[in-house]
Amino acid sequence: MPTSKVRLEFWMADRLGFDQPGPLILEEAVEEGESLRSLLTRLVARFNNFSEALFDPETQSLSSEVSILINNHINLSQGMDTKLQDGDKILFLPILAGG
Amino acid sequence: MKAAGGYLKKVLRVDLSAAQTKTEGLPEEMAEKYIGGTGAGVRYLYDEVPPGVEWNDPKNRLILFSGPLGATRISGTGTFSVITKGPMTNLAGCSQANGLFGAYLKLSGFDGMVVQGASSHLAYLFIHDGKAEIRDARHLKGKGTFETEEILLKELGLGHRGSVQCIGPAGENLIRYAIISGDGGHVVAHNGMGAVMGSKRLKAIVVARGQAEIPVKDKKAVERLTRELHEDAKSKGSKRIYEAGTGGGFSAAALGGWLPVKNYTTNLFPEHAQFDGQYLRTHFKMKHNPCWACQLRHCKTCEVTEGPYAGLVGEEPEYEGLATWGPVIGNTDPGAAVMLNRFNDQMGMDLNEAGWVIGWVMECYEKGALKKKDLDGLEMTWGNVEAVKAILERIANRQGIGDILAEGVKRASEKIGGEAENWAIYTHTGAAPRSHDHRGRWCEMLDTCVTNTSTIEATRGGVFPERLGYPPVFDKFSPWEVAMINAKENGWLQFVDCLGICAFCCPNRELTVQCTNAVTGWDLDLKSATRIGLRIVNLLRVFNLRHGLKPEMERPSVRYSETPKDGPIKGRSIQPYFSFMVRTYRELMGWDPETGRPLPQTLKSVGLEELIEKF
Numbered sequence: 001m002p003t004s005k006v007r008l009e010f011w012m013a014d015r016l017g018f019d020q021p022g023p024l025i026l027e028e029a030v031e032e033g034e035s036l037r038s039l040l041t042r043l044v045a046r047f048n049n050f051s052e053a054l055f056d057p058e059t060q061s062l063s064s065e066v067s068i069l070i071n072n073h074i075n076l077s078q079g080m081d082t083k084l085q086d087g088d089k090i091l092f093l094p095i096l097a098g099g
Numbered sequence: 100m101k102a103a104g105g106y107l108k109k110v111l112r113v114d115l116s117a118a119q120t121k122t123e124g125l126p127e128e129m130a131e132k133y134i135g136g137t138g139a140g141v142r143y144l145y146d147e148v149p150p151g152v153e154w155n156d157p158k159n160r161l162i163l164f165s166g167p168l169g170a171t172r173i174s175g176t177g178t179f180s181v182i183t184k185g186p187m188t189n190l191a192g193c194s195q196a197n198g199l200f201g202a203y204l205k206l207s208g209f210d211g212m213v214v215q216g217a218s219s220h221l222a223y224l225f226i227h228d229g230k231a232e233i234r235d236a237r238h239l240k241g242k243g244t245f246e247t248e249e250i251l252l253k254e255l256g257l258g259h260r261g262s263v264q265c266i267g268p269a270g271e272n273l274i275r276y277a278i279i280s281g282d283g284g285h286v287v288a289h290n291g292m293g294a295v296m297g298s299k300r301l302k303a304i305v306v307a308r309g310q311a312e313i314p315v316k317d318k319k320a321v322e323r324l325t326r327e328l329h330e331d332a333k334s335k336g337s338k339r340i341y342e343a344g345t346g347g348g349f350s351a352a353a354l355g356g357w358l359p360v361k362n363y364t365t366n367l368f369p370e371h372a373q374f375d376g377q378y379l380r381t382h383f384k385m386k387h388n389p390c391w392a393c394q395l396r397h398c399k400t401c402e403v404t405e406g407p408y409a410g411l412v413g414e415e416p417e418y419e420g421l422a423t424w425g426p427v428i429g430n431t432d433p434g435a436a437v438m439l440n441r442f443n444d445q446m447g448m449d450l451n452e453a454g455w456v457i458g459w460v461m462e463c464y465e466k467g468a469l470k471k472k473d474l475d476g477l478e479m480t481w482g483n484v485e486a487v488k489a490i491l492e493r494i495a496n497r498q499g500i501g502d503i504l505a506e507g508v509k510r511a512s513e514k515i516g517g518e519a520e521n522w523a524i525y526t527h528t529g530a531a532p533r534s535h536d537h538r539g540r541w542c543e544m545l546d547t548c549v550t551n552t553s554t555i556e557a558t559r560g561g562v563f564p565e566r567l568g569y570p571p572v573f574d575k576f577s578p579w580e581v582a583m584i585n586a587k588e589n590g591w592l593q594f595v596d597c598l599g600i601c602a603f604c605c606p607n608r609e610l611t612v613q614c615t616n617a618v619t620g621w622d623l624d625l626k627s628a629t630r631i632g633l634r635i636v637n638l639l640r641v642f643n644l645r646h647g648l649k650p651e652m653e654r655p656s657v658r659y660s661e662t663p664k665d666g667p668i669k670g671r672s673i674q675p676y677f678s679f680m681v682r683t684y685r686e687l688m689g690w691d692p693e694t695g696r697p698l699p700q701t702l703k704s705v706g707l708e709e710l711i712e713k714f
Binding site for chain 1: 342355418419534539573576603668
């Protein structure tokens with residue numbers, strides 16, 4: 001099955017479940033028509049704290065403390081079911097308080 | 100249940116008209132039902148400031164309160180709340196500041212203080228050894244906040260054993276968004292409380308650190324919980340703040356669509372990385388400037404090391420200072436932001452409202468609605484930081500155009516009129532938005548428009564329902580979810596603001612409640628703590644309704660809610676849904692959806708039956 005490549009950028013990666021400060025950039029192969037939800041479910045298996053900080057595979061939901069942008073836009077009309085395409089850039093941002 | 104710790108049970112009463120001070124008892128019911136901090140202050144405000152008393156009437160009260168955790172060794176317990184009727188909204192205002200004052204006030208023998216009346220001449224209050232003196236402050240007239248602090252600490256021989264809360268020329272000249280500033284730049288920012296102090300001709304409040312014994316019910320538990328609360332804050336809820344300050348969220352704001360740029364005319368700021376806390380802390384020279392007992396230690400002073408302001412030393416700006424003095428005014432030099440942050444604090448103004456005023460002026464200048472001759476010869480082009488400094492000084496002293504701008508951007512834009520009226524960022528209650536682009540943060544726009552405190556009430560940077568055991572937010576731009584989650588979250592933050600602790604030091608709710616119980620001997624849980632917070636929210640709401648709040652005021656201005664033209668939130672339009680969100684939120688809060696009035700059963704549920712017939 002043809003695969004596509006997407007670029008994942010984790011801003012402040014240590015707040016998003018990784019062991020290093022950000023930004024962290026990963027290139028990931030995705031199946032044609034794979035959803036964001038499916039991709040995140042796969043990443044949970046690879047990264048230890050991912051599920052606590054970012055995405056809970058049991059409830060299939062993103063943490064309220066994170067925003068996701070695809071190609072610099074926050075408008076995910078299909079939400080977590082958004083279909084990924086070759087060359088998509090996905091940015092994960094923690095939500096912070098300001099002050 | 101009676102408190103077995105956390106309270107000295109004494110309140111300082113200051114009558115400036117009669118030039119008298121005295122000590123009163125703190126009623127037991129006040130502690131049990133309203134805790135301290137914002138809660139106690141709101142109850143005093145409600146009981147002592149009736150409708151018809153305006154913000155600058157000597158009968159208005161200026162109330163400063165610590166809380167039961169104040170002056171313990173729990174991290175960040177020098178925080179205090181200030182409660183009054185403020186000039187931006189002419190409704191209740193509740194604002195907090197950190198530093199040392201709240202702890203020193205308790206150590207000098209008082210849980211809180213209530214100031215009424217007005218002095219016949221400029222005065223300051225000196226609190227020490229369980230008593231207070233009203234002293235002449237005429238030699239401090241016109242002096243900036245930092246200067247005033249320095250002079251008073253030296254005059255009184257206090258050094259680090261003293262805490263000063265004071266106003267600058269902006270407070271003395273009754274600028275509507277004047278601040279109270281103390282302990283080297285900790286600011287009581289919202290709703291012009293510095294102007295209330297100025298209307299009382301009270302230049303400063305100085306408290307000398309005393310030796311009062313703060314009773315604590317379970318010392319061992321407090322020791323353990325102090326460690327646990329701090330470890331949690333440092334490694335989880337406040338991790339980024341610990342590492343890079345609140346400015347550590349700057350780039351995330353720019354990338355995520357909630358950074359305010361050039362009066363909301365754009366959402367793009369490619370220079371964001373050099374304003375981020377990570378950059379500042381690795382390029383500027385930093386020095387710790389911690390608050391009382393704070394182990395998070397996010398507050399710092401910094402020396403600028405690059406650009407035209409190299410060598411300048413000032414407070415490391417918080418995120419909102421970086422946003423205001425950076426992208427809001429079109430400035431791309433972080434050193435200049437440090438300079439303006441310090442200068443504005445010295446003049447004594449709320450940087451949020453000052454930024455909206457100046458950003459609006461710059462847009463008016465760009466579009467020809469205001470010309471150089473209207474602006475006392477100043478060229479208010481985007482990023483002209485020296486012109487910004489000059490106009491800040493004119494505002495603080497009500498000189499020339501400064502006199503109009505001193506009224507805030509809502510009133511100033513109404514006075515100028517024409518198309519320029521539509522470019523101003525404000526809420527119709529007068530509560531000033533914080534320095535974010537709330538078109539990218541709907542929960543906070545709703546909160547800012549319907550708050551009863553004159554600043555954010557239910558949210559703090561976002562909403563995190565998982566912390567209450569609820570499902571997460573699925574769509575931060577769903578009007579249904581925004582309204583529901585804001586209503587579900589409301590109450591908790593008002594409880595925290597009663598305790599005398601910095602909100603950054605206590606992101607873990609369970610541990611915060613356990614700390615409170617360990618100090619006081621109470622047996623609160625999350626539910627009962629939130630109920631206390633909702634009691635305060637509803638008391639504030641009734642106060643505001645009695646003092647003139649109308650439901651149609653609870654909405655954003657045209658520009659504040661305008662659809663973004665570019666950037667990550669391009670096309671996201673909140674306007675079509677705003678009134679639905681407000682009505683739904685009110686309904687979920689137990690208020691009439693059209694009038695916003697708390698229903699009798701709601702008041703009963705939070706222990707405020709006495710108010711049912713009062714409005």
